[in-house]
Amino acid sequence: MKLRIYPSIGIARLGNGPAKKDDVVFTPEIPWENLYDENLEFYTKNGALKKQAQRFYIYECDENGIPIKKLDPSTCNIEWTVEVANKKPFWYDFNNSLDLSLQTKNQNLSPNFHKNEIAPGISTSRRNPNVLNQTLINSGDTNYRKELVNSPKAVSVSNSHKNKMIGGQFPFPLENETDSKIASAIKTTSKRVNLGAIEYDEGTLIFYPGDGISAALNPSDLNTDFADNSNWYDDICDGRVTARVTIGETIYELNNAESAAWIATAPPDYAPQIQPLATMYDLVSGIHIDNYETDFSSIFPVFYRLYRMQWVNLSDFLSPSFRETIDQIIEKGEFKLLFNNSNEAKPLREKIFNLFRDPLYNYNNEPIIPSKSITDITNIGSGTEDIKYPFYPGDGINYPGSPAQWFAIPPILYEELKKWRDGNFKPLEKDFKDMEDIGKYYREQYLEAAKDTSKSALLMTKAVLETLYGGGFHPGVELTWPMRHKEMYKENTLVYPEVTNNNSLFGLREIRINTASKKEQTEIFYNDFGFQMNSDDVRDSIQPGNPKNWLWKNTPGDLTKWMGIPWQSDAGSCQKVFLDSQYPIPAWWAANLPVDVLTEESLVAMRNTKLVPNTIEYLYANRSPWLMTTDTGYVGYHAEGGYLNGLINMVYKWKNIGVVAARKAHVDGIPETVYVASESKNVKNKTTVFLGKAYPNKKVTLPPPNIFYSNTREMIWIPLGKEAYLSSNSEGTGEVYVDDVLELQINGKTILNIDFSDGCSGKITPTSPINITSFLEAYSNSFVNIEINYIDNCGGAESSSEFYLIFK
């Protein structure tokens, strides 16, 4: 029997909430699982941004390593070990992606990058260049640069020791030293920089990320650059997750590249239900394009993701936009032509195909994105061609006029799109009315596949990689350009070509990071390329047997070392990119770092039943800058909307910015489910009073009318000047119902009697949260006793939702 850890690559996201499993969100274990959930809450009751934790499992696998089922923890002893590090201050500045000049067979990159040098890699020098490796310059014996790697010892948990912190420091004292020499030299001491925590939970491992604390060693140093700030540290990390499993007398060590897993922490995903346009899974699949049998499921995801960007980016909401294109074909009654391979549908397919930019990147003449070195001469003769989809900057952003200034969907997606254009794909047979309809259908496919215990393991890895941005890399949000190369992986094979019958969705892959063995790690952990690193180093390193090949043998810290430091700088600055033209305005990674959002406050305003439809439309179309949802330099007395101000304030404001989440709209004339940004401050001024439990559907036993559930709450304070709602969740957003009647009494007097059966019509109609402010007015500023009764009026069955009274 073989054992392997899944997901093989995990992701945890920073939050300032507690590292407690009841108060975090978990990384989805099934792709698309969370897309439509209207009840997710991303802030804790105290208003802290919840951490996103990753859970790992051990699977029994067959001789070929194909997972069979989860290992039953009651049959064995499991000790989990995690070793992580943060190498960012030790590594190199980010100028651009250093693989852009390579000649490789990598199908993720257009040959034009090498052949026509459309966006050459720019050489880079070290972060913290003043910290030296003395062994090189004066035959001293200290490599001070080692202190720049925050590398706490591996920590382990098991049934007997369930919780451990991963305590780290910056600078990190050298081996056998208690104090940091760098810190002493500037008359300070090392700072505690914890990299996370782990928990043993009934055989599984939970990895909790750090608290999101970034700072400079010298407190007055400001973070003025988007990616490179010497003296700074943050609590991002990555590293290996291993396990020792004892079954009877046999010990299994899950500590090599085939069996162990890798964890990386990343900034928060501020729109967890909106998927990146191109994902890391696309890139990993696209390194070498397997010959897929094309069905509509290999086309739809890119359409769908682009369509849903309307919730996070104005350019994808207004016109021209892909959303508008879809609106138009629905209006014409042609929606089904989208997934139809007939000749009749060909003109439409051709039209849509031509909207997308070719990742081959032949020179064209799209508008340029001006360089940050401003001159008046920005656009002579440029921008004669229409801008293509998507409106996002790409890897070549540094070079005005380079076709790679714009992001193109990865070749693997573009190739499928070509087949679709030509009608070479299996159509969808059912009738679907809109994009969300199809989205829900494919989500069902993933949920169906997850019932297969073998597929469930591979789905976990896919679910992780689908939430990560797959470009443009400048440097990116979570992980960056090395991830698109085959050298990063020990294993990258297609195990199941289809997720379910006739729905490939690019299949399910076994993906394992190419990790250094423990022995190799001791030799290469502190390797770098000296004062400068350039494209030649990367070119050499991918040659097997080349001395620089160590670059691809991953040790803790190696996946995240390329990212900006502190992470908040990049997250706060990568917003809109202004061009000479005023529309559309491109933006960076809006699916994880939104740009323009519909706020929860707008939604609440739209629910006002006195509004006329026109006003609702205006409110709906009014999108606010995401960063305005907190005051990163936009709100307040000294309101400064400047770029630097944004970088600097983000270091502490990141935990208050709105998270875009699905909510039931309860407004006529707009989509039923909307994605709105709600901030931590929205969580605070809210009081929730439990009234009654959810009553499971049961057959009626007593003749109606009969009170089948009753609960009394004593001495409840009714505040003055607050809105009061009945809701089935503590957030005030859940639909309520009773089969059949809800009765509410205050101090023994019935104030509310709602018949959800509509006079025993045979149908129970749940309703949106009920505003009962007017019924409580007479009691405001007093203590009352509240009695809630669920009444069966019609016989048959009885049931109810939960009931909370919310004041906000």
Place this chain on the structure above:
Amino acid sequence: MKTDVLIIGKGISGILLSVLLKQKGINSIILDKGHKNALPLSETIPPSTLTLLNQLGLLAIFEETSSKTYGYQSKWNSETILDQNFFNNSTYKYGLKLNKQLLLKQLETLITKNIITYDVIKDINLNQKTPLLTIKDKTKNDTIESNIIIDATGRNRILLKQIGIPSIDYDDTFAFICYVPKNEQYVKYGFFTETFDNGWGTVSNLNETTRIITLYVSKSNMHSNSFKLYKNWHQMLSNTQILKKCLPNEGFFKVMGKKANSSKPLHIAGKNWLAIGDAAIAFDPVSSHGISNAIFCCKKASEIIEKYIREESSINLKEHYEDVLSMIFKEYLFQKEKLYNKQTIMY
């Protein structure tokens, strides 16, 4: 009517005793003087009492009807706040905050058939081997014969009064109780005790919206009348650290009074009767022992009653019951003296 044990009082002690006796196969009747809508007080029982409840097989029903609490904080005539975290306890690492009405309702479902309501007690005859008690309700008189009669009427001590046993007060502490809406002030564990110039007070979270602030003052204290009005509280508590911050800035709230002194009847048991709960020994609430005392009394009483009935009344209740409780009360008074001597409260 005939029963083994006749219990007067349908509070926590009375119902609990009836439940415990039922476990032992002993019949009982509870006399209930009718519905009284008592205000919720959010009583707490500490982890040590949970062990006792577990032995009695009643832990589940208590847990169902209460919420967990993990400690308390106090500032007792000192500059520092003492943090008592139940996590350091060995068996149970939490206490319970009771919803007393709900708990009584649940306990009652175990013994529904044994409860009789009445208006007044007309007569008690303890001189026979099986004492007789006559009650009157609206229409008729009823006489109940039992082996033993229990006073479970709390500080009212109805049975004891009727048979002429005097109560002895050991202090004259009076509680001023006020319900206030929760404000921004955070109270760790939801419970805090703090001393001030004229006495001491507690703040206790009752539910999602409401707190109870209770101030304990000696009746003989010259300022005690001022506490009757909420508008004086800001001034009276101005030297406190936490209590004053729990008072809402605006609004007036009703203040209620309640006796909260330490007291004990001259006798706790006789030939064929005994008292339990507050009727037996009533503590000053600083010990927050009210419910725990009721549970302990009921356990002890149920054991003694079982013996009494099995051994046909040969057992001496005074020796086996009264002396044990009296000793506990003595120890409590001793501890209380020590605690009160540490402060400069003007009694």
